[in-house]
Amino acid sequence: MEDLLTPVSRTYRKAEEDDAFLTASQPAKSATVSKPEFKGTSPEEALEALKTQPDYETLLSILKYLRQGTKGRNDFNLLRPSPQAAQIVHVLVTEIVPNYWTILKDTSMNQKRTNDLEYLLDCLLSLTGINATLAFLRTLLLEARRDPRGLKQSHAVYNVRFIADLLRLILQPDDQIRRIWQGSSSSETNAGKIRALRQEFTSLVAGGKIVSLAAEAEAILREAEKSDGPSWIADSKAYVGWLSSNLVSWVKSMEGGDDVKLGADLVSRSLKLGHPDSLIKVFLTDLLMQDDYQPVFIQLLDALPQTDQRKVLTILLKLLSSYIPVESDPSTEDYPLIWAAAGVLKVAIGSSPLRKDHLITWLTDATGAGIGESYSIRRAAVAVIGSDKEAITTVVEKSLSQFGDQLYIRHSPILQQEAHAQVLLLSAGYMHRISPLKLTVVVRTSTYLNTISNRIAASQERARFLGMVVGEALSGLVHNDEKKLDFHTDEINPEDSKWYKSLAHLPDKTGPLSPLQAQLVSSRPPKSDKPKPAKPVVNPLSRVASSAPKPGFIIEEVEDDDEEEEDDDLIPYSKPDSDAEDSDDDPTLITRDKPKAPVYIRDLITYLRDTESYDRQKLALTTAPVLIRRKANYGTEVSSHAEELASLLIGLSDKFELENFHDLRLQGMIAILVAQPKQMGQWFAKTFFDGDYSLSQRASILIVLGLSGRELAGQETSEHASASAFPSKQLPAKLEKQYTPGHSGNTYSSDPSKLKALPPTALDNISQSLSQTFLAPLAAEAADAVTGPDALKLSTFTSRLQDPSKVTTKHRSKVAGIRAIPNTTASLIATSFFFPLTSRFLAATHAASSGMRGILFQPYLLTLYLKTLALLLHAAGPSTLALPQMTSELWDLLLGVRGQCAGELGVAAAVLFGLLALLDVNEGDMRGLCERHGREVVETVEWVSGLFDRTRGGDAGGDGEENQVKMMAAGILIRLREAVEKYRGLLMGDLIGY
Known part of the structure; x- marks a missing residue:
């Protein structure tokens, strides 16, 4: 290699020449430029000193001088808006902070010099300072994005981190808003300037500009891998x-x-x-x-403003409903929490007629009265206006008129009707105590008679029940025992009827606030001032389930190859692998005291809360489904901690990237819901709409509701159900295969070692399977009817169905899995799963103070929501007594979201699947369906026909989404057109004027 490099020439220097060259290259001491000393005489001098890159001591002198002005100790106040103050603030933010931020923070950590950083923060605590910080941050963000070297090599990213940190520290204390405003407007006397400052201040602090820029800065720092962690200023909540x-x-x-x-x-x-x-x-x-x-x-x-007053009162009612009892016995007269809530509302309304009118509107509006909330909040709200004769009369008259409206009875969710029935009974009781004659007059009006008549003529069983209960309760208040109304029918549940009638005899009042104050204090989470000790970082991959075997005698079993196995149930232990912990170079990483699997629910909660322990998180997730199911019917462990367990599982994050994490989390929530369906079904529905969760967490709630409903209906069998059974209730696996028909072919296995993971698209797979099952008979009939337009139209997709000729309409319900389930289970699915979802959807989309509308109409979540409702309706089955009400609410909801199907095939497919499930469950009563929902039938035919014509597809061998939509649309059209042709005369009345 040295032969390839030949020097061209060589030059040698003397030692004297080298010394002279080095001496000449060094700067002369006399040539050093000394910067002028800052004397602190004027703001002009401070500005010039800042521009000359001062040293650290000079910078502190300048900041002390400027800070003294903000305290009123000299003539110049930097916080007051002025051109000179803007120049100084601009230099501080754009030049001083990027160059001195690190040293300012480092020196401020020293106890002897804690005021260095505070000097700078006090100088920027003004509208001018925050605006300059935001403007410079916006410039740095643009510069970082446009840097051709990328974010990881951009120098602007470092300044972005400094400025974002500066903005966070300026706003950190809890009294900064007051200090910012007082510093910016303390010496201003001009009314016009104060008005302009107020507008600018409001827009800056509460306009969202700070959060948006801070969030963008955090995203850039995270992308550049220079983030110090999430910052509160970038989180809107x-x-x-x-x-x-x-x-x-x-x-x-x-x-x-x-x-x-x-x-x-x-x-x-x-x-x-x-x-x-x-x-x-x-x-x-x-x-x-x-x-x-x-x-x-x-x-x-x-x-x-008036709109904001209504919004505040609505939110206040919603918050109070979460602090008062959910279920109580109305026969008791002592309700300190309800009376305290009434006292809070009384104070909030005050003497304002606007807020009183809004409370009356909230009680009587078609989408009000706290749908899905506890009846206690309605008691408190009625108690506030109970002593006002005019207000309580208005509530009774509006409630009675709305309660008997035919459109309201047909199209309002059943939970909404129950809430308004409670309001009507409560307000009628107050009217009877204030003015019995006025209530007597109301009961004798045609409005009351039409209300009872329309209710009795309703097709929904629950609507008739509410009408009978209200009629008997109001008649019992006015008439004596001989003349009062009594229907003597079996439809009225004695216990439910007694509960509703007792509402008219509750003398609530506004009480002291101390019980509610104690409730608020007890509901707050405890604050811990002690920092958590740092835990050593342990590699999860280095953890194994078994420790190294101890030295000792070695017992070896020698098996004879010719000898047959005597018992297949005896499973030998597998040979232990080598212990990875012993092979670790660092002995401090070896963990010998591994936690044991939890055997009590309280231990499971402790494990789930410990988000820093890999072993506890893994044990909790793998143990939760079986442990919850095993403890469900033994004691009150699960019922007492069900909501806490569900909250922990919903909010759990995959910090350690565990295998099958999402499946185990879902199975844990399903176990809770199956163990306590009546309580937790309504809780999960409420959490889906009211909880502060992400889209994926809300989607998991829907999946849990859908799968749990099918399991309760007997259409799904969970592997954890058999794994959680006690040994005394189980046959050995060898005998179970012989005595249980089809056991070996089940999807799920009772052996915990062979459990299958839940696919992420579980609901989608079920809906697709059911869609093919619904349409298979139609395809078979179309294939048989070779003549006619329907057969020609269906020829493009009938070949996609598997063996359609083997499926007939006669045994269609058997293939679809629909069975005559007990009414108790069907009623449970309807009241605890289906109705809370549909009713809260309507309330969330109509609530002005709710931001759920944008979340609910997100295409993926809306698709999953509609499929969940369809699966719950299918799980309830045709034997459900509440089927007419379920059909009405689902059909109204499906037609209400037709606008969201434009450009979203997934939403359109979900709507069509809901219609398929609706028609399939009501197949045995198509005449009643056309009689009760004639207008919906015509609208559905028109919309589905247009969707069929607009959707491309028709490839016989294709599996695309368009083909699925076209196939389901054709099936719905065939089924509905058959019904329209058969019951044309029955539909004629509803078609008039359409």
Whole structure:
């Protein structure tokens, strides 16, 4: 290699020349430029000193001088908006912070110099400082995005981290909003300038600009792998929590006037940031529940716009419903929590006629009265206006008129009708106590008679029941025992009827707030001031289930090859593998004290909460499905901790990337729901709409509801159900195969070692299978009828069905899995699973203060929601007594989301699957279906026909989504057109005017 490199020439220097060259290259001491010393005489001098890249001591002198001005110790106040202040702030943010931020933070960590960073933060605590910080952050974000070297090599990313950290520290304390406003407007006397400052201040603090830029900065830092972790300022919910704490701290010190108006502007703007429940909850606990601050809260509420006052009152009703009992015995007269909630509402309404009218509207509106919530909140709301004769009369008259409306009876969710029935009975009881003659007049009007008549003529069993109960209760208040109304029918459940009638005799009142205050204090999670000790990081892959064998005698079993196995049930232990922990180089990573599998529910909860332990998380997830099912019918362990367990499983994240994590989490939630279906079905439905969860977590709730409903109906068999059975209730596996028919061919196995994972598209697979089962008889009939337009139209997709000729309409219900299940199970699915989902959907889409509309109409979640409802209807089966009501609510909902199908084939397929399930379950009563829902039949035929014509497809061998949609649309058209042709005369009445 050295031969290839030949020097061209060589030059040698003397030692004297080298020394002279080195000496000349060094700068002369006399040539060093000394920077002028900062004397702190004027802001101009401070600005010039900042521009000359001062050293650290000079910078501290400048910051001390500027800070003294903010405290009023010199003539220049940097916090006051002015051109000179803007120049100084611009230099501080764009030049000083990027160059000195690291040293400022490092020196501030030293106990001897804790004020260095505070000097800079106090100088930027103003509208000018925050605006300059945001403007520079926006510039840095654009520069980082446009850097051709990429984010990981961009120098702008480092400045983005510094500026984002600066913004977080400026806003961190809980009283910064007040300090920012006072510093920016303390010396301003011009009303016009103050008005402009107020608008700018409101837009800056509560306009969402800070959160959006901070979130973008955090995303860039995470992408560049330079993030220090999530920041509260980039989280909208955490920011709203900080904003609410600042507002409460400021409101407590307000004296009225302009400050209250400014606070109202901030609250009004903050309600549009999202998470309004979190904002109002802080106002409820820290202002409304405190006697000293109630007048300030009322002033603040009066200063809000009318729409925001209604929104605050609606959120307040929703929050109070979560703190009062869900189920209580109305025969008891002592209800301290309900009376305390009524007292809170009484204070919130005050003397405002606007808020009183909104409370009346909330009680009587078609989508109001707290649908799906506890009846206790309706008791508290009626108790507030119970002493007002005019208001309670209005509630009774509006409730009675709406309760008997035929369209309301046919199309309103059953939970909504139950809520309005409760309001009607409660308000009628107050009217009877205030003015018995007025109630007597109301009962004798035609409105009351038409209400009872329309209710008795309703096709839904529950609607008739509510009409009979209301009629008997109101007649019992007015007439004596001889003349009061009594239907003497078996449809009225004695216990349910007694409960509803007792509502008219409840003398509630507004009570003290102390019981509710104690409830709020007990519901708060405990705060721990001690930091958690750091745990050594252990590689999950290095953990094994068994430890190294101890030295000792070796017992070896020698088997004879010719000897037959005597018992197949005796499974030998497998040979242990080599212990990976012993081979680790670092002995500190070896874990000998491994946790044992939990045997009690409280231990399982402890394991699930320990998110830092890999072993506990894995044991909890693998043990939960079997343990919950095993403990379901023994004691109250599961029933007492069901909601807590479900909350932990829903919010659990895959921190350690466990195998089959999502499957195990779903199986745990299914076990809870199957163990306590009546309680947890409604809880899961409420959590889906009210909980603060992501789309994937909400989707998991829907999957759990759908699969649990099918398991309760006997259409699915979980492997964990057989694994959780006690040995005394099980045959050996060898005998079970002989005595259980078809045991070996089941999808699920009772052997825990052979459990199959739940596929991520479980509901999609079930819906696709059921769709083919529904359409198979139609395809067979179309194939037989070789003449006619239907056969020609179906020729494009009938070949895709598997063996359609073997499926006939006669045994169609058997293939589809529909069976005559007991009414108890069907009623449970309807009341605890189906109706809470449909009723809360309507309430969420019509609620002005709810942000659920955008979430619910997300295509994937809407598709999963519709498929879940269809599967629950199919699981309930045709023998369900509530089938007419379920059919009505599902059909109205499917037709209501037709607009969401435009451009979304997945949503269209879900709507069509819901229609297929609806028609299949009601196949035995098509005449009644056309009689009760004639208009829906015609609308469905028209819409499905248009969808069929607009959808491409028809490839006989294709499996695309368009082919699926076209196939289901054709099946629905055939079934409905047959019904229309057969019952044309019956439908003629509903078609008039269509």
